[in-house]
Amino acid sequence: MISINDLTFLIGSRALYDEANWHIKPGERIGLIGANGTGKSTLLKIIVGEYGPSAGTISMSKDLKIGYLNQDLLSYDSHHSILHVAMEAFERQNQLHDEIDVLLKKIETDYSEEVLNKLSDKQQEFEALDGYSIEYRANEILAGLGFSTADQHRPLNTFSGGWRMRVMLAKILLQTPDILLLDEPTNHMDLPSIKWLETYLLSFEGAIVIVSHDRYFLDKVVNRIVESRKGKLTPYAGNYTFYLEEKSLRGEIQKGEFKNQQAKIKQEERLIERFRAKASKAKMAQSRMKALDKMERVEDVDDDNPTVNFQFKFSKPSGRHVIRVEEAYKSYPNVEILENAEGLIEKGDKIALIGANGKGKSTLLRIIAGAETFDGKCETGHNVTTTFFAQHQLESLHLDNTILEELQAFAPKHTDTELRGILGCFLFTGDDVFKKIRVLSGGEKSRVALAKSLTTDSNFLILDEPTNHLDIQSVNILIQALTQYEGTFIAVSHDRYFLDNVANKIWFIEDKDIKEYPGTYAEYEEWNAKRPPAAPSSVPVRPDKEVKPKVAEQKAAPSNQQQLKKLNEQLKKIETEIAGFEQNVKSIEAEIADEAVYSNSAKLAEANKNYINAKHQLDNAQNKWEELASDIMEMEEK
Known part of the structure; x- marks a missing residue:
């Protein structure tokens, strides 16, 4: 479908891509991932021809239809309704619709066979292109993306940037392209719309390339991951979760290869250093030096998951x-x-x-x-x-x-x-x-x-x-x-x-x-x-917030409300107990960490015994809380 071969793309003197390769096959749903600045959005622009590669080639068939959603579309403006803008996707159908309208007006005064034949031909083509259902399809997709029927008749320029982006997405989806290139499609979307888009993309028959930071979205939609890193494009089979597991495994293998190679390099360097000064061994040392220079080096594994080691503190704790x-x-x-x-x-x-x-x-x-x-x-x-x-x-x-x-x-x-x-x-x-x-x-x-x-x-x-x-x-x-x-x-x-x-x-x-x-x-x-x-x-309600039923409900089921109130009171009491047990556990943990305790076997044994008892009390209280919370949920659902 699309073949990227030895792609190099330079920004100034920096190579964003350096002889990168990637082949996109029909039907693949690909998540293109990588840290900010690694060139994901740039790569999509190279594919659609907005940017030209510094070297290498991108091959695709001439009739390949690409749907490309990018953040630049936020600036698109129109006084037309969003339904009209979305239906601009049906370029040929709209053209035929206008031509049919002209011919219908013309036929009011001109009954010639030529006009009738033209009208018949246009109507047949319009029907073959499913022209009579395009408004329904546009309504369906706009509704899925969160637009009410009334919203669909509002002008595009009355919506905020995030909602305009959804209209652009609807327009692209209605074009039914062979491949979708989506750059952060879930930005500015609420959760219901993201879930709708997930379902839609799973049924999309063409290929999809998605740039997204939404791990759950990638897990649900894609079946391949391509990582943009250090100027290269590395493919992984499976969704994002599989990618994490596979990358971790590859990293462990690479780390072992790096460690073994470094040991071999040090051994070779010691041999060279030992024999290079001896005339009888100089030729052998020189040969080993050349072999060492030609050795393809294995890179060490970088840590892509830095940890936060700063303690975020504040001077005054709040009240309850x-x-x-x-x-x-x-x-x-x-x-x-x-x-x-x-x-x-x-x-x-x-x-x-x-x-x-x-x-x-x-x-x-x-x-x-x-x-x-x-x-x-x-x-x-x-x-x-x-x-x-x-x-x-x-x-x-x-x-x-x-x-x-x-x-x-x-x-x-x-x-x-x-x-x-x-x-x-x-x-x-x-x-x-x-x-x-x-x-x-x-x-x-x-x-x-x-x-x-x-x-x-x-x-x-x-x-x-x-x-x-x-x-x-x-x-x-x-x-x-x-x-x-x-x-x-x-x-x-x-x-x-x-x-x-x-x-x-x-x-x-x-x-x-x-x-x-x-x-x-x-x-x-x-x-x-x-x-x-x-x-x-x-x-389910908070322990401190009793549901206020309507008067009719109070008369119909007073015992239910009384029981609910009693359960809430019990839950509140257990929460207080849990706080006390948690404080007790923390105190014993601090005691165990004290050198005077952990260096004395008798004191340590006593502290461990107290810790086990305290944890047992805490676990029992938490289990009781969960049982009461479950009972409250069941009563609220009745």
């Missing part, structure tokens, strides 16, 4: 209650977001706020941050210090500052060594810290802004789409940072891998109220898949 939202009302023209909504964020909560676009996620974050007007209460707890990260903060970076200067101005209490350590965690090493902000890519600017957010003395973080523009490696770093963070945070993101690895509670807005699921994102997805469609309000 961080944020309490009560009787919140918020609406915009023609849409109500919240009505008498309530929500409680407690110390240590790691909350993922999820849902479709337009449900009010970012609005709720701004309410919590105090940056949005609304009716009701949003109380901040004792000693709570807040940092709000949103994409607009990238625009507030000072372009003439270096990366290090930007952090120095923002966090003057930190030493340069500490700041460079933080920047190292976010992949800015060595002289990188002296780069000017203005020369950074979008992903690099996001990393700088995130590093700034995590240097604050804040015990509560509000994060609005922190994974946008980040590559997979950078997302992993952010996950590590937030896992180590001992404060509280609430985050909006469409990256399911990120959410599943950082959140211990899920919030979503439903029926104009804030609903909560007490578990991880994967657990929420499993629970949500089993929810009866007719019972949207059946959600």
